[in-house]
Amino acid sequence: MSILNVFTGPDIVLLGCDTEADFEDGTRANLTKSLVIPHLNAVIGFRGRSFMFLCVVPAFLGHAGTFDELAIRMPELINQASDYCLENLSTPSNELGANFVLSGYSPDAGHMVTHSFVRLPSGEIKTDLDVREFISPDFGASEIPKGIRADKNGMIMLARHQAHLVRERGHTDCQAGGKFLITEIRARGIFIEAAFDFPPR
Template sequence: MSILNAFVTPDLALIGVDTEARLPDGATYQVCKLVTVPHLGAAAGFRGLDVLQMFAASAIISFKGDFDALAETMPGLLTEAERFCRDQFGASGDALAFNVVLVGYSESAGCMVGHAFDRTADSEEIKIASGLPNFIAPDVEADQLRSLHIVADKPGMSILARHQCQLIRDHDPGMAAGGRFFIAEVRRNSIHVEQAFEFPPRPEKVG
């Protein structure tokens, strides 16, 4: 289910995503898993079914309201996106599990704020976490995280993402993780997105 990370401080939010996706036949391709909303100083990262992002992205970009109102709308929006995936594509079970992170400038809080919206395969409930200082998916065990000596900056996020990619490939070589890693720097009045690095290519199949 690829890589999605966020570090949030009062003045700056970093959100990072990989680009690799896989077709049912095992072919890999690259997709955008990041949506930016410059006039709100906001960005959303997605981890899960691509058509869920396709449905949700247009509503996020064209939202009429401030960042706080968008955050309040997200659970209902994602529920509708989930319904679309079921009705139009027959998605169910693991296919409907997702992580979505929304970061941006909150007028009410007067600072950058992060929200996470998570749905597991065995539950129809969308869990919401607000005011997050960080979000890491896939999760990394606490002792491994300490050993990486991560600092909440762009180099730290790159170190974390490389480690996550290796964890995913070791656990399930068929799972999407890799391609290129992009990091968005989100501030109240600016968003800067750039490629941080390319992940190692997958080993060639023998035979």
């Protein structure tokens, strides 16, 4: 799993994620954990097993409907990807827990939105629509540094703190490294910045 944070305002969404990936043989690499869908002016962020994301990317890119129609279809598409992993990659269901966020301009709502979709190890999809923020890994409100604002500097501060906690506490199921990418999503444009590099391990 990865760092994936989203701050959502009426006119802009900030989506931040790291790029580090761990493989079963102990090697590490950098991977993209967010997907820009240009024709919808939307971004999907992900944390989980990389092959799960790779399985569903074509369906996201090939979606021919609106942003709001994609939001409705997200659980179906996530289930199709997990079914493929179960049937063709022999991946146990309990290893397919994943987080997806869909951020962009919703014509139905008339403002920027973020929807959260969590695939639980049991296979259930938990959906939260129009969330103001998504923070993962979430160590609890008491662990969030005081004074963090829902802006780019606040997102950088939060990600650095998350990485510190992950490494300090020896979490083996969470990556926190590589580059930290911040995607700014507005109604008519998307900008991606490599905000900083995490310290080497």
